[in-house]
Amino acid sequence: MIELTNLTKTYGAFRAVDRLNLRVERGEIFGFIGPNGAGKTTTIKMMGGILAPTAGSVAVCGIDMQADPENAKRRIGFIPDRPYLYEKLTGTEFLKFTADVYGVPEERFSSKAEAVLTQFALADWGQELIESYSHGMKQRLIMAAAILHDPEVLIVDEPMVGLDPLAIIMVKKLFRELAGRGISIFMSTHTLTVAEDICDRIGVIARGRLIASGTTADLQREANVSTSDLEAVFLNLTAQGAVAP
Amino acid sequence: MRALVRDIGILLRPRLAPRGLPRRLRGGASRLLVLGTAGALFWSALFAAAWRVLAYFQGIEEIGDILALKLLSMILIICFALLLFSSILTSLSKLYLSRDLLLVHSLPVPRHRIFLARWLDSTFDSGWMVLLFTLPVFLAYGLVFAAGPAYYGSVIFSLTALALTASGLSALAVMVGVILVPAGRMRSIVIVLGVLLFVALYLAVRLARPEQLVNPEVFESVLAYVGSLQAPVSPLLPSTWAYDSIRAALMGAPGASLFNAALAASAVTVLVCLLAIAAERLYFKGFSRTQVASARIFRGRGISNRLLGALPGPARAFAVKEIKSFLRDQSQWSQLFLIAALVVIYVYNFDALPLERSPIQTVYLQNLFSFLNMALALFVLTAVTARFAYPAVSLEREAFWLVKTSPLSLRTFLRIKFVIYYLPLLVLTETLIVATNLLLQVTPFMMALSTLTVFFLVPGIVSLGVGLGAAYPDFKAENPAQTVTSFGGLIFMIASAALIGLVLLLQAGPVYRIFMAGLHGRLLSPGLWAWTLAAFSAAFALSLLAILLPLRYGEKRLSELHI
Known part of the structure; x- marks a missing residue:
């Protein structure tokens, strides 16, 4: 449903997103986590057709965002982090x-x-x-x-910011229902408990690169962390990502 | 006192930093160069005109100085009125409506200090342009009257005191006003009142028929008028203190100049103290009231939905959104009064033209005016386009992400914007042209030529407005309507003036020949036919290019924009 291939965005010499490859299947909820400035919002903007990639491509339901943006956007529900x-x-x-x-x-x-x-x-x-x-x-x-x-695809940037606890519970339930109906959800968040609660898979991005991806169990293995706490996994992985070349 | 100055300094610091300059004044060297050149040209033209008029006055025996000083007094009164009006609008924004006020009011700073810092900021914003563009006039006075350095010092001091007094009085009025009427609505009321006042004054002056003063038959009344020129203006007006001080310096009486300058300075000091006391009691109360959203004025539902029902979905969506947002934004719809006033004044001017008393043949003059009227109406269109169509894309503000993520191409989006503004602006311009041509009783040829030329140029000018507005958008502008004073706005004005000038220049030659041939009952030669065809084809091609190119340019720039 969503396919990112070698997706790259540079601002001058700064590489905000670096050869990102990932695929989100039909009915899957994919969580996208990473520290501030890691490239989450830039990725989301390219997926929503707001920002043109420097290289690589975004395909939504098999439609290339660069080649046929109107058709691709028609299949997306886009929720930005700031409600303008x-x-x-x-x-x-x-x-x-x-x-x-x-x-x-x-x-x-x-x-x-x-x-x-x-x-x-x-x-x-x-x-x-x-x-x-x-x-x-x-x-x-x-x-x-x-x-x-x-929409067939929902792209969400920080869905829980500004919501009260009741609304957060409702949104989590809604996302599960939508995924049950076959809608793919790509969600960036800082709220690790939300990612842990509802995402089928989680991708961790640091300095523009996808440094890990998989279920919570996969990430624990990759981060060499025994605890089931996603926070520890996140800290460990992003610390590794920060020192990676 | 030291704490007061320190707090005000800290509060003004973001503004004094280079990035704190108004958004429209920021930019690269090329932008500054273009803006600087345009400003310098305008400034020089003002100086030349003022110098010419004053030199002419000097040549008139006995009443030359009286006329020059009367003019000085009128300039200062107009300056004071402009400063008052402009500072009411600016202080409403700076004190009650700016986005950064939420942060500023959360700071542990006494209210009167917040007020004084914002007021100083507002005074600068409302005054700099008025003062900058009156300086060439005062410079001309200094040179023509061969005044010494004390005169220039007096001008700078008096104008600064005048700006501070006007801004202080406005801020005081605004502080009281906001307690009675919410700030957002008050701005509309001020704009409407200002426009009505201007129209009333204008009509009063026009009805007095000042052009009769050059008629020798009424010469006696001119002498009476000169006598009335020497009548003193009210000593309670702050502009009188400025006038007395500048006049004394101009005439080489430094003592009187200093006395009047001290009078103005003491008024400013008292006003600042009054403002600080009033601010401590009223400012926060009014600001707090402004936070409460005002009720909707127009509650009618579905009118635009029904009117635009036949349009395709996305076009209807944007058209309905545009119309509703316009009608619900008081700073937008209140400008309609300005257009209404413009139409009244424009048409009335033509009605009042004393053509029958002209020594030149009336039919010729009527049709010459009709041709020049095309340029005038199109310049009016440029001004209205600059106010409404140019900021159309910037008016999307930070909700522009909705356009970027929607299944609507930027090309379609810009075409929708274009159509929304094109239709009413076409009606406006054609109304101006047809009404004035009827008043001028022009020939059918001139009527057809004017209406057709305007018909083909309106889309070009609107496209220039929408396209260049898209090429140079400012989604974060506090007031998008002001984006026209930016670099892109200047480019639009220049491009539009160039387009109008080129098209009319192409038409002028053949139109003159055709008109004269008609007047003398001559047949048109094949050469004239060929010239006419070539000139009109070139004008048509220019109009077409003006429709196509700006929208494409805007689309290209907008697609490259990072939001």
Whole structure:
């Protein structure tokens, strides 16, 4: 469903992402962890078609992002880490905007919008301007909009930032449900417990390179850590990654 | 006192750093060179015009000095009014609406110090342009009157005091106003009031028919007018203190100049103390009120959805978003008043033209005006495009990621933006042209020529606006409408003026010949036909290129942009 091949991004002499190769299968939740500045958001931006890679490619559902970006993007639900939205629209109007852009049929919009607003506890706020929403509410609205057009792939940058505990539980449950329906989820996060709880596989990135990838058990083996705590695994792997050439 | 100065210094430090300069003033050497050259040219033109007028006044016996000093007094009153208006808008932004205020108010600094630091920042922002561009006029006064160094010192001191007084009075008014009306809405009210005031003043001046002053039949009233020139202006106006100080320095009376300068300085000192006291009591209260989101003014639903229902999904989505965002953003829709005022003034000017008294043949003059009117209307269009279409892409602000991740190409996105602004701007420009041509009673040929030329140039100018706005976007601008004062905005203005100039230059020759042939009942020669065809084809090709190239350039630059 998602395939990154030798994905590279350089800014002048600085190599933010370095020959990244990975594949996320249908219905799989892939967690992407790494220290600050490791290249997570740059990778996610290239996957979402926001940033052009210097080399390599991104394929979504077999469609090359560089060659056919519109078609590839139509299959993606994108959730950025910062909830910047059109502040002068109401929540419902923003969903209608998304529905029109992604081609959700008119007759299905009302029921779908109502369902996602209820699901994300925004039903009472649908007619209010987004500028009056809190950070967490904006984040929830972006998530609601991202799944409105039934994407085949969900790309999420730091999904839990700004969410309250109830919303975090709901989002974790939702991601599992979506994966159960065959949607692939690529998620970058700093919240290791979230990655541990819901991801089928986890990739660790440091200094632009994928230094480890696999299930939590695989990572423990690779990091030579006996404890099941992902934090220790992360610290060990990224420390190795930091000294690696 | 030392703590006060230290705190204000610390609060202003981010602003004083090179990166703290207004975004539009930052950039590489080439940008600074272009902006600097344009500014220097404008500055020099102002100086030349002022010097010419003052030198002419000097040549008029007896009333020359009176006229020059009256002009000085009027300049200072206008300066004061401009400073007042501009500092109301700037202090609203700096004191209540800027994004960094949340951080600033969380700092352990007394409120009046935060206020004073922000106020100084605001004073600089609202005053520098007015002061910079009045300096050539004062320089011309100094040279024409052969004034000494004391005059220049007096000018700098008086103008600084005037800017501080205007900004202080505005800040005081804003502080009280924000307690009564939320800051966001107050800005719209100020803009609307300002525009209405300007239109009222303009119409009052126009209705007085100042052009009659050059008519010998009303000469007696001119003498009466000269007598009234010497009438004193109110001594309570801060501009009068500046005027008295500068005039005294100009006439070589340093004592009187110093006295008036001291008067202005004491007023500033008292004002700063008053501001500090008021700020401690009112500033935070008003800022706190501003944090509460204001209620929506327009609650009508689905109107734009229904109107644009026939459009394809993505186009409709962006069109609806654009219209709703515009109507709900008070700083945007309130500008419509400005356009309405512009239309009224524009059309009224043509209505008031005294063509019948001209010694030149009226039919010729009417049609000459009609041709020049095309340029004028297209320059008005350039100004309106600069205000609305140029910032269209920057108005996406940080939500631009939504465009980048949507299954919509940047080309389609820019075309949607183009169409949204093209249609209303075409209606506006054609309305101006047709209405003024009807008032001028031009020939059908000139009417057809004007409407067709405008029809083909409007898309070119709008495309230049949208395309160059996309090529030089500023998604982080506090007020995207101001992005037109940036490097890209300047390029747009120059490109648009060049396009208008080139097209009209191509048309001027053949149009003159065709018009004169019609006037004298002559047939058009084959050579003239060929010239006309070539000139109009070139003009048409230019218009087409102006539609295509800027949008492509904008698309290319936007696709290379990292967000």
